Amino acid sequence: xxxxxxxxxxxxxxxxxxxxxxxxxxxxxxxxxxxxxxxxxxxxxxxxxxxxxxxxxxxxxxxxxxxxxxxxxxxxxxxxxxxxxxxxxxxxxxxxxxxxxxxxxxxxxxxxxxxxxxxxxxxxxxxxxxxxxxxxxxxxxxxxxxxxxxxxxxxxxxxxxxxxxxxxxxxxxxxxxxxxxxxxxxxxxxxxxxxxxxxxxxxxxxxxxxxxxxxxxxxxxxxxxxxxxxxxxxxxxxxxxxxxxxxxxxxxxxxxxxxxxxxxxxx
Numbered sequence: 064x065x066x067x068x069x070x071x072x073x074x075x076x077x078x079x080x081x082x083x084x085x086x087x088x089x090x091x092x093x094x095x096x097x098x099x100x101x102x103x104x105x106x107x108x109x110x111x112x113x114x115x116x117x118x119x120x121x122x123x124x125x126x127x128x129x130x131x132x133x134x135x136x137x138x139x140x141x142x143x144x145x146x147x148x149x150x151x152x153x154x155x156x157x158x159x160x161x162x163x164x165x166x167x168x169x170x171x172x173x174x175x176x177x178x179x180x181x182x183x184x185x186x187x188x189x190x191x192x193x194x195x196x197x198x199x200x201x202x203x204x205x206x207x208x209x210x211x212x213x214x215x216x217x218x219x220x221x222x223x224x225x226x227x228x229x230x231x232x233x234x235x236x237x238x239x240x241x242x243x244x245x246x247x248x249x250x251x252x253x254x255x256x257x258x259x260x261x262x263x264x265x266x267x268x269x270x271x272x273x274x275x276x277x278x279x280x281x282x283x284x285x286x287x288x289x290x291x292x293x294x295x296x297x298x299x300x301x302x303x304x305x306x307x308x309x310x311x312x313x314x315x316x317x318x319x320x321x322x323x324x325x326x327x328x329x330x
Contacts, residue, residue, distance in 0.1 A: 065188050066109035066308055067220075068102035069119040069211050070195035070204075071173040072135060072142070073152040074127040075099030077297060077327055080159055095327045098131040099154060100173070101195035101227060103140075104298045104328045108305035108318055110139040111330035117141040119185055119211065121176040121204075123151035138329065145180045147172055158295045158326070166297075170197070177203045178210040186214040191308045196227030196257075199242045200235045212246050222246060224267075225304055226253035229260040236262065252304050271307060271315075273300050278316065286312045289320035298328020 079093040098107070106116035118140050122128040128151035136142050152171030174197075186192065192215040198208040212222050224246065226232060232239055243251075244266050251265035254273045258265070272280045275296070278288040299322045306318030322328065 064114040064190045064309060065117060066106065066114050066191045066193060066305065067117045067119060067186060067189040067211075067215070068106040068109075068193040068195075069176075069208055070102030070198045071100035071152055071170055072098065072103040072118060072120050072122055072128075072131050073100035073154045073168070073170070073173070074131050075154055075156065075297075075328060077156045077158060077295065079295065079326055080157060093326065097327065097329060098134040098138075099298070099328050100131075100152065101197060101225060101301050102193065103131070103135055104301035105193050105225075105305045105308075106140045107135060107138045107329050108302045108322075109309055112306055112309045112314060112318060114309045115141070117143065117185065117189070119181070120144045121172050121180070122146050123149045123172045125149070125151050127151040127153060127171075134329075143182075143185050144176065147175075156297050158297065174201055174204045176207045178206045181207055181210055181214075183214055186211060186218065186220075189215050189218065189220045191215075191221050191223060193223045193225070193304060193308065194246075194248075195225050196231060196239070199224070199239055199246075200228075200231045205238075205242055209242070209246065221249040223250035223252065223304065223308060224248040225300065226251065226257035226261065226265075229256045232257060232260040236260070250307070252300065252307075254300070271304075273303060279303065279312075281312055286316055289316045291320035291324045293323045295326045296323050299323045301328060302330075
């Protein structure tokens with residue numbers, strides 16, 4: 064099985080704080096720096112779970128872009144897409160002792176991926192195309208996502224979309240809903256806050272609602288979370304999505320549990 068994921072490949076800077084973070088204060092932390100971004104995470108977890116993975120996206124020819132591209136390729140992911148001058152995206156994730164996170168994101172050049180920059184060969188043999196909601200919030204990347212979805216559908220593959228961000232949906236709700244309606248994804252992943260922000264039922268055959276420690280639901284059927292010790296929830300939803308695409312609900316729960324038991328979103 065080949066899982067393709069279109070979206071952002073970012074440099075993740077994850078900071079596990081030992082205590083509260085306040086202005087003009089000092090403290091200690093445990094950190095991890097490496098490849099991240101929703102779509103990149105899904106591609107990497109797909110490979111980890113036994114599928115082939117391909118990431119499609121625009122990256123910068125700077126140090127951050129080189130680091131994340133090398134790491135993702137080293138994880139067995141086929142990394143394709145234009146490399147341009149500019150600033151690669153970086154996301155800073157502040158994680159507290161309970162595993163809860165606050166994310167600060169600079170997407171860099173990623174949203175500038177254009178439809179005409181895509182090569183149809185990138186989607187040949189793709190059984191599933193996964194789009195992050197971030198790829199649908201704004202153009203030109205939303206146009207690239209639509210073109211990629213059309214190519215995969217023509218070739219018989221399925222389409223999934225992660226809603227990604229309640230804040231992003233609220234900022235571009237009307238345009239986002241129109242894009243979802245046009246795409247008609249087979250599967251939509253989202254948490255309860257994102258679904259509330261959407262304001263209507265997603266136009267998808269299957270809806271997976273991520274509920275954190277309570278597990279998730281598949282079209283209303285409850286699936287419990289697998290037992291684990293929570294260290295960092297960053298990327299858990301991406302691992303869950305990859306597991307669901309590769310092997311269904313049971314593998315989705317297993318992958319999410321593995322992800323939260325360590326620092327960082329990658330396998």
